[in-house]
Amino acid sequence: MAEEKELRYDPAAIEPKWQQRWAADPKLYAAEPATSGKPKYYVLEMLPYPSGQLHMGHVRNYSIGDALARHMWMRGYNVLHPMGWDAFGLPAENAALKNNTPPREWTLSNIAAMKRQMQRLGLGYDWATEVTTCLPDYYRWNQWFFLRMYEKGLVYRKKSKVNWCPECATVLANEQVIDGRCWRHEDTLVEQRDLEQWFFRITAYADELLAGLDKLEGWPEKVRTMQRNWIGRSEGTEVDFTLEGGTEKIRVFTTRVDTIFGATSVQLAPQHALVAALTATDPDLNEKVAELLDQQKKARETGDLGAIEKHGVPTGRFAANPYNGQRVPIWVANYILADYGTGAIMSVPGHDERDFEFATKYGLPIVEVIRPAGQTTPVELPFLSEEGVLVNSGEYDGLSCEAAEKKLQEVAMRGAFGEATVTYRLKDWGVSRQRYWGTPIPMVNCERDGLVPVPDDQLPVVLPPQIEITQQGGSPLGRVPEFVNTTCPKCGGPARRETDTMDTFVDSSWYFYRYTDAKNSNAPFDPKVAQYWFPIDQYIGGVEHAILHLIYSRYWTKVMRDLGLIVNDEPAQRLFTQGMVIKDGAKMSKSKGNVVSPDDMVARYGADATRMYALFAAPPDRDLDWQEDGVAGVSRFLARVWRLVTKYAPLARSASSEAQNSVQTGLALKLLRKLHQTIAKITLDFGGRWHFNTCVAAIMELVNDLQAADAQLAAGEVPAPVMRELLRSLVLLLAPFAPFLAAELWEELGGDGGVLRAPWPKSDPGLAKEDELEIPVQINGKLVAVVRVAAGADPKTIEAAALADEKVQSRTAGKTVAKIIVVPGRAVNLVVK
């Protein structure tokens, strides 16, 4: 009875046992110092928000990273594999409102719960380097960076139109507004408000952020494209049109200055500064402009700005084209964006689709100024190509578009009515949040000295621990007098602290540097240590961070480099974005009711089976369809491994020599060959392709082969040293995917030092090579037979073998073999007529 029990694979017994043993060995997953002499490898999964529960997306993300980390440890690398918590943010305040729990308490207990889940999953993190962004020893460095950036002119304050989410009761960055809605509240329309805000000058690095993308070859093309679009660099020309009957200039931005002789109107955004002046005396016009503004606002709110119907009103005023003095009407239009370019455009209906649509609607003239080279008759309008020559453009006629652009820019510069410019879609990063649970901005406002930075020796500006969270608007910190009231660091007089906190994306912009030196209380990190570990060798996370986090952290890296803290230009060498976890055709979410709890899976099948299924069900970059039956299947497989290894472990342990020294023929050779093929396949995949689904499949094949030979193995047909190599290697191959079972079986096989420090098996190409091959024989491209030939057989031998085959002979009898194609090692094809 006792024996029978022992033969059952019982993850509920094995896994907690190893979890405890690992917890008792804090050095196990710890990185070694730079002096270790080993090559370094920094593998990082994106740190989670401590919501309280891991979801399957986390499990998948961390299973990928942990498999890689374990593999690299076994390959002898000095591995840094840390974990932390993106612990500031609004949900903690919402929870405080709902449950009357302080945000700090709520957050820290969630962290404890999720950490337990991670440990139960057997994820190999070095908890000594854990980073929790809501603790003062971390966020003081956010403040420190803020001050350094302030000194460098990278932080500034201005009153501006900002995105306001009524639900969050705070400002949002542009990056946090999706289709006019809040990124956290899909149903909540974002409002525009005028507020004094702190900004990070990310646009100062726009060009470098863009250029750097070309060098990030280890990043998915998709992410690079998204960032390129987001930065939205556009080269063009700014040109001043002169207001008729006034001195004002109307500066327009265009990427097609070569078409300027075709401009038949100037279009202003409803918010354009000039509009108010032009409409001041005309209430009727004023009302119409208000309508345009309203349409634009509505379209922005519903997210389909692109589908807005174009409306415009003529102002009755005119402007002069600076190149030829031509008089064109000034309109106000709802499709002109105030915050892009100069908020004013020249309308060239002959060569711009939108302008064409607008001009057609309102009966404005449409003039041809570009024509395909060599064509003598007018071209059909609108003609949108940039390949052509100028017509109807006075002295510039006959120039190519490209040449005309250069020439016209020069003329504008000389005439001081315009210049070549670059415009970006990217805006500066607004970081002020009117929330409590975030990093206090380290500035004070003195009645005498104005804005004064908090000196370094007064950091951190600590968040008051006890605060009543209410739904009142405005910054909660503003209602805490003992926080607000302070003295001016400059004059010692009374002053008020800044009460806004920083966007939580500040926290995650540099957290991965802190891991390298997490306990440092004198600096954010030691530059020498960071230099050793950076850039991150492999960063793994969801594609949803392609713009927000991944652009901010690239920016931060460049700023830190210019502050002299680091030497790398980019944070991560390689980025991997894993697919989503799907169930029943939809992304797992509470609202869809299709959430599978990792805890349930672990309780039912164990951590190994849960993790291994997450790697087996699909390649990591694709979406994964969660099917619980599949987890059960992986669990059955692990049980099979367990029975097989425990059954033959005594035999393997009895081996007194290495497998190389024993005779390798028959079954032993066959199994060793399969083993070495499997090692080669998996090792190759870890090198970058990462199709862990096929790695697991390959291990299954190996186990199937061993299982099929069970009777012969039991009869002792395979010598002990070979069994030892087979089983040990099997366990080592399994170790990155099923760490608990591997640890247990490694011990069972008498392996010492723990499986994580055991060297990754090496494939012997001589052993892996087949000595006989099956070659498909086709006739006119159709498979008719398979012939066996020696591995190195020359084409003649293969051809002869193919022709000798019975089926081939019967198919070719009485016919002419016109041609024989032999691809050695691959195929034979007979062309028969």
Added chain:
RNA sequence: GCCCGGAUGGCGAAAUUGGCAGACGCAGCGGACUUAAAAUCCGCAGACCGCAAGGUCGUGGGGGUUCAAGUCCCCCUCCGGGCACCA
């Protein structure tokens, strides 16, 4: 509209350079073991025709290149994601 992915059995998927389509797993069917069941083990399994031997068709659709196409080229459809009056 533009830019990325993707479409292969009942299901998740595999095929790394153009060379046996469907590895591996799930679900299914049959068998062994068992009084029985569970567990385990062995076997079958793309579709259609056929008792069988065997044959025909088959990787979203249409065309093409090639001795040979899931894979390369052209056109189209559908699904997922991103961007979108950005002048």
